Amino acid sequence: MDFSSAGYLHFLQYENLLNKTKANFTTKTLPMDFAFSKKNYILLFVGLAFMASGLILMIGGGSDDPLVFSDEIFNTTRLTIAPILLAAGFIIEIFAIMYKGKQA
Numbered sequence: 001m002d003f004s005s006a007g008y009l010h011f012l013q014y015e016n017l018l019n020k021t022k023a024n025f026t027t028k029t030l031p032m033d034f035a036f037s038k039k040n041y042i043l044l045f046v047g048l049a050f051m052a053s054g055l056i057l058m059i060g061g062g063s064d065d066p067l068v069f070s071d072e073i074f075n076t077t078r079l080t081i082a083p084i085l086l087a088a089g090f091i092i093e094i095f096a097i098m099y100k101g102k103q104a
């Protein structure tokens with residue numbers, strides 16, 4: 001095998017060039033950021049708690065006897081407080097998703 005051929009010298013020059021370019025590049029690791037911060041997750045859970053409590057407050061009010069009408073379904077808790085809690089929960093959820101903390 002003749003190592004003095006032009007092809008082999010060209011290969012050695014190419015390999016030398018590759019080694020020089022590898023030495024010039026430095027690898028930088030980029031920090032992985034999550035889509036949401038800790039505050040976003042806290043707000044998400046608070047919004048879910050508001051929505052769950054609103055739904056729980058709407059439960060019940062029915063009559064045990066289907067022939068007897070119960071006025072319990074029209075109380076203030078079911079008609080006013082529960083829907084307000086649900087709406088507040090949805091507003092908190094939207095805010096939690098859109099909230100962008102302080103950028104460093």
